[in-house]
Amino acid sequence: xxxxxxxxxxxxxxxxxxxxxxxxxxxxxxxxxxxxxxxxxxxxxxxxxxxxxxxxxxxxxxxxxxxxxxxxxxxxxxxxxxxxxxxxxxxxxxxxxxxxxxxxxxxxxxxxxxxxxxxxxxxxxxxxxxxxxxxxxxxxxxxxxxxxxxxxxxxxxxxxxxxxxxxxxxxxxxxxxxxxxxxxxxxxxxxxxxxxxxxxxxxxxxxxxxxxxxxxxxxxxxxxxxxxxxxxxxxxxxxxxxxxxxxxxxxxxxxxxxxxxxxxxxxxxxxxxxxxxxxxxxxxxxxxxxxxxxxxxxxxxxxxxxxxxxxxxxxxxxxxxxxxxxxxxx
Amino acid sequence: xxxxxxxxxxxxxxxxxxxxxxxxxxxxxxxxxxxxxxxxxxxxxxxxxxxxxxxxxxxxxxxxxxxxxxxxxxxxxxxxxxxxxxxxxxxxxxxxxxxxxxxxxxxxxxxxxxxxxxxxxxxxxxxxxxxxxxxxxxxxxxxxxxxxxxxxxxxxxxxxxxxxxxxxxxxxxxxxxxxxxxxxxxxxxxxxxxxxxxxxxxxxxxxxxxxxxxxxxxxxxxxxxxxxxxxxxxxxxxxxxxxxxxxxxxxxxxxxxxxxxxxxxxxxxxxxxxxxxxxxxxxxxxxxxxx
Numbered sequence: 234x235x236x237x238x239x240x241x242x243x244x245x246x247x248x249x250x251x252x253x254x255x256x257x258x259x260x261x262x263x264x265x266x267x268x269x270x271x272x273x274x275x276x277x278x279x280x281x282x283x284x285x286x287x288x289x290x291x292x293x294x295x296x297x298x299x300x301x302x303x304x305x306x307x308x309x310x311x312x313x314x315x316x317x318x319x320x321x322x323x324x325x326x327x328x329x330x331x332x333x334x335x336x337x338x339x340x341x342x343x344x345x346x347x348x349x350x351x352x353x354x355x356x357x358x359x360x361x362x363x364x365x366x367x368x369x370x371x372x373x374x375x376x377x378x379x380x381x382x383x384x385x386x387x388x389x390x391x392x393x394x395x396x397x398x399x400x401x402x403x404x405x406x407x408x409x410x411x412x413x414x415x416x417x418x419x420x421x422x423x424x425x426x427x428x429x430x431x432x433x434x435x436x437x438x439x440x441x442x443x444x445x446x447x448x449x450x451x452x453x454x455x456x457x458x459x460x461x462x463x464x465x466x467x468x469x470x471x472x473x474x475x476x477x478x479x480x481x482x483x484x485x486x487x488x489x490x491x492x493x494x495x496x497x498x499x500x501x502x503x504x505x506x507x508x509x510x511x512x513x514x515x516x517x518x519x520x521x522x523x524x525x526x527x528x529x530x531x532x533x534x535x536x537x538x539x540x541x542x543x544x545x546x547x548x549x550x551x552x553x554x555x556x557x558x559x560x561x562x563x
Numbered sequence: 564x565x566x567x568x569x570x571x572x573x574x575x576x577x578x579x580x581x582x583x584x585x586x587x588x589x590x591x592x593x594x595x596x597x598x599x600x601x602x603x604x605x606x607x608x609x610x611x612x613x614x615x616x617x618x619x620x621x622x623x624x625x626x627x628x629x630x631x632x633x634x635x636x637x638x639x640x641x642x643x644x645x646x647x648x649x650x651x652x653x654x655x656x657x658x659x660x661x662x663x664x665x666x667x668x669x670x671x672x673x674x675x676x677x678x679x680x681x682x683x684x685x686x687x688x689x690x691x692x693x694x695x696x697x698x699x700x701x702x703x704x705x706x707x708x709x710x711x712x713x714x715x716x717x718x719x720x721x722x723x724x725x726x727x728x729x730x731x732x733x734x735x736x737x738x739x740x741x742x743x744x745x746x747x748x749x750x751x752x753x754x755x756x757x758x759x760x761x762x763x764x765x766x767x768x769x770x771x772x773x774x775x776x777x778x779x780x781x782x783x784x785x786x787x788x789x790x791x792x793x794x795x796x797x798x799x800x801x802x803x804x805x806x807x808x809x810x811x812x813x814x815x816x817x818x819x820x821x822x823x824x825x826x827x828x829x830x831x832x833x834x835x836x837x838x839x840x841x842x843x844x845x846x847x848x849x850x851x852x853x854x
Contacts, residue, residue, distance in 0.1 A: 385760045387783070391752075395779050425782045503749050510762065513716050513746045522714065525761060532718060532757040533749045535625075552828070556835030557752060561628040 281521030285312045288336035290350055292343025292363075293320025298504050299342045302363055305508025306340065310515060319345050328353055338515055358518050362511045367528060378518065378527050380510045382502065384487075385530040386415070387422040389456075389500035392536055393485055394426050395554045396498055397454070402429045403485070404452030406444055406473075408462035409434050415458060430456070438465055445473055449480050457486040457496065470494070481546040492537040492562055497548070499537045506533025535559050612814055616647040616667040617654035618799065619725040622749050632830045640817045651722060655680075662804055665811055665818075667834075670797035671725050674850055681805040684850055685815050688798035688836040690771060694846070697770040698729050698793035703758055709734060709790050715764030716744040718754035723747065726767055733767075733793040752776065759783045765790065771835075797846060799834060 287310060294300050307314060315334050317326055331353070338358045341347040347361045347370070361367065361379035373379075393400065403423065407416040413434070420430040431452055433444035441463055448455060455477055457464070464470045474495045477484050483497035492499045510532050517524050539562040543550055555561075614633070616626070626647035637643035648654035651672070658666060658680060666682065673684060687694045706712035713734075719726040723745050730740035746763050748754050751772035757763045777784040801818060803811045821827030822838035831838060842850075 385756070387760070387780075388756055391756070391780055391783075395775070398779075426780055503753075506748055506753070509747055513744055513763075516744055517716070525715070529762045530760050532746060532762040533753050534756075535749070552832050555829060555832035557750060558833065559623055559625055559628070559749070561632070561833070563632075 282337045282519050285337040285519040286334065287312060287314045287515060288331065288334060288339045288354070289314050289316045290339060290341045290346035291316065291318045291320070292341075292345035294318040295320050296343070299363055301504045302342050302508035302511070305505045306342075306512045306515075307508075309509045309512035312519070319349060338518060340511060340515055360511055360514050360518070362507050373527070378514050378524055380507050380514070380529050380531060382507075382531070384500065384502055384534065386419045387426070388530075388534055389485070389487065390419065390423045390426055390428060392500045392534065392557065393454070393456075393498060394428060395557060396536075396538065396550055397483070397548065398551055399549055400453040400483075401427065402431055402451060402453045404445075404448030404455045405430055405432050405458060406435055406441065406448065406455070406460070406463045407432055407458065408436065408460050411462060412458060412460045419456075419458075435462055437462065438469065441469060442472065442476065445476055449477070449482055452482065454483045454485055454497075457484055457491065459487060478542075483542065483546060483548060489535070489537060492539050492560075495539070495542060497539050497542045497546070501535045501537075502531040503533030503535040507531055537562065610663065611642045611644050612663055612665070612811075613661070614643065614645040614665045614667060614814075614818075615654060615658050615661070616645055617649075617651060617672070618667070619651060619669045619672045619722045620720060620799075622720050622722065622747050623649065629830070629833055632833065636821070636824075636826055636830055637814075637817065641813070643814055643817075651724075663807055663810065664804065665814060666800075666802045668800055668802065669725070670800050670850055671728065673800045673802055674852065677802070677851060682802040683805050683808050684800050684802050684842040684847060685808065685811065686801035686819060686839040687842050687846055688800075688834065689838050689840050690798060690836050692837070694798055694840055695795040696798055697795050698733065698767060699770055699773060699789050700730070700733060700765055700767055700791040700793075701755065701758060701773060701787050702765045702790050703761075704786055704788045706764065706788075706790075710739075712765050712790055713739060713743050716746040716762075717765045717767055718746045718748050718757040718763035719767040720748055720751045720754055721767065729767060729793055733791045755787070756783075758787060797849065799836060800842075800850070801839065 289303065289306065291299050291303050294303065303316065307316070315331075315336065317331070318324065336354070336357065338360065339350045339354045341350045341359060341361045342363050344364045347359070347364055350357075350359050355374065356376075358376045358378070361377070363382060364370070364379070365382050367379055367381050393403065405416055405419065407413060416430070416432045420432065423430045431448060433448045435441050435444045445455070455473075457473065464473070471494065474484060474491075478495055484491070484495065485498045485500070486492075486496040487499065487501055489499055489501055510529065514524060514529070536558050537560040538550075538558045541562055616629075626649070630645055630647055633645040637645070646657075648657065655676065658664065665685070670687075673682065676682065690696070700717075702712040717726065717730070721729065726745050726747075727740050730743065731737045734740060746757065748757060751768045752775065754763075754766035754768045755772055755776050758766045773784070773789075801815065803815075819839050819841075821831050
């Protein structure tokens with residue numbers, strides 16, 4: 234019982250840590266977000282490799298999101314994979330041994346694994362995933378491919394529109410420093426779907442609540458994005474959610490954790506799909522195919538609808554869209 | 564008993580306590596034995612009838628909500644529970660030798676296993692008043708033909724075996740269908756989006772998902788084209804083991820009536836359906852490959 238409790242506590246602390254860590258880092262990275270992922274692809278396509286071998290490096294297999302990705306990857310690829318876990322402190326990896334394995338390709342899960350691969354295997358083809366805002370990485374070499382950790386902006390907008398077709402004006406708190414490009418990109422994408430995104434830029438913590446009050450007077454819903462200035466601390470997040478709740482304005486967001494705190498709809502990345510997608514890129518490279526998009530957006534979405542809040546706010550929702558929902562909070 | 568009481572009266576406090584303890588212990592053991600022998604017959608009477616669910620057409624790995632909603636709805640009418648599976652093998656292993664249960668499975672999957680598991684179809688799902696759906700292969704409009712488009716991965720929400728089987732039937736080229744890379748995504752709409760955002764070259768999806776995309780995001784839809792169309796197939800099937808079909812009538816009726824209930828319809832919508840229809844002989848012919 235004690236072990237279960239302490240495990241729960243540890244996983245909760247770990248979850249909180251990663252949640253806030255991701256908030257901070259992804260916010261910083263959004264500052265350089267590009268409207269479309271485009272890399273120099275003027276490289277001859279790789280040659281088909283006979284009997285290929287893969288080296289898989291996990292930053293920390295104890296992190297659930299990483300281990301799920303690793304498992305799905307392993308299930309999808311059909312060639313030998315040597316797996317190493319950088320989070321395992323008991324294991325001292327002998328670099329010479331790893332090099333002598335002579336992998337044809339290295340797959341990295343998480344930032345730590347990517348740095349490790351860059352240091353020791355930079356002449357190999359490298360595929361990465363599960364790195365929060367990959368755009369912060371130093372310029373990628375021609376041999377680097379990956380799956381981004383952030384959904385294409387249009388994907389959540391599509392889901393918002395599918396579930397709440399009556400919502401036409403969505404408010405967004407953003408900062409010039411970190412997320413102005415993300416805001417512009419989203420606004421452009423949303424307009425194609427007949428949704429207007431109204432933005433309110435915040436410059437510091439103090440300006441968040443006045444900006445939110447202004448948005449609430451105009452918007453049908455608030456889309457909470459990852460910005461370290463908007464949500465610099467947990468208490469600000471709860472303050473925003475509380476204010477929206479009082480106003481009966483639905484909040485849409487990007488992280489599962491927000492749904493339990495009162496967000497009405499969250500659209501996040503489906504973690505297992507990332508592993509399969511990375512495996513697909515790997516198999517393509519090893520088969521000598523030309524990979525059109527070197528860094529891809531995640532292909533799977535995970536959607537949570539908070540029906541409790543939908544009812545409390547008296548919102549109309551599209552019942553036919555319930556088939557899109559992974560999890561319903563009642 | 565008289566003798567025991569007499570002994571107790573004769574003994575001092577400590578000894579009396581010990582005697583009482585002994586009696587209580589004997590009674591406890593007796594009760595345990597009685598419970599042990601009577602429980603199976605009680606539990607047999609109140610045995611839960613399970614619904615086992617696995618769809619080869621979706622790849623969602625978390626059915627928590629579906630299970631909670633179904634269980635809570637069905638519990639109002641009896642001892643029924645649903646057990647969803649996200650893996651075909653685990654599902655098939657689990658239903659082997661199960662006699663008193665219902666199954667929710669795709670028509671493709673039903674056709675594959677009905678003989679081995681002696682199944683009979685009871686209901687078929689309906690959507691927009693139709694019990695059939697059509698599978699389509701969509702790609703970006705820039706790909707001129709099937710061969711070019713199928714050089715990259717095909718995104719599909721169906722499991723790999725189902726995807727390859729549909730592709731074979733659709734493109735009439737088994738070699739190509741078997742060799743193409745398949746990217747398994749959670750839902751049909753994800754498959755379409757993955758073509759829209761260039762994560763895959765083609766999407767094996769349903770006409771219904773394409774219609775939803777057309778309605779919600781016509782601009783993205785315009786950038787895609789239909790490369791091939793498959794035959795119509797039945798939507799989700801409710802089936803029962805052959806010897807259980809009579810006893811399953813009550814539960815089948817409850818499931819069939821779900822769309823008429825405000826709570827029930829929401830659960831049915833979670834399965835991406837609007838309701839159920841009884842299976843007719845032509846459906847059985849289609850499902851079981853009879854002509």
